Amino acid sequence: MANTPSAKKAARKIARRTAINKANRSRMRTFVRQVEEAIATGDQEQAASALRLAQPQIMKAATKGILHANTAARKVSRLTRRVKALG
Structure with missing residues (x-):
């Protein structure tokens, strides 16, 4: 457990x-799951x-740092390719 005031504040942040x-x-x-479900229905x-x-x-x-930029681009690319394949 944090002991110093700054460490306690850091823990809260x-x-x-x-x-x-x-x-x-x-x-x-x-949102990704909704796309995958729509793909599954065809x-x-x-x-x-x-x-x-x-x-x-x-x-x-x-942008917010939850995913790496390349990971996000890869996810979008793969979903787009799967959606186009339905047509």
């Missing part, structure tokens, strides 16, 4: 930031619209 990161990561995963129109909503969330996660 970390806890606050962790909660924010967890919420943003969960939000991103929800509905390209629905999958494309879900991808249009998911892409900004994935890139926002990269």
Whole structure:
């Protein structure tokens, strides 16, 4: 456990930031899951619209440091390729 006042404050800041990161990561995963579910049903129109909503969330996660930029780009690329393959 933190003993100094600065260490206690740092622990509070970390806890606050962790909660924010967890919420943003969960939000991103929800959007990705919606795209994957649409792909599974085979509905390209629905999958494309879900991808249009998911892409900004994935890139926002990269901007906020939740994902590495290359990881985010790879996820978007793979989802896009799968959506196009439906058509």
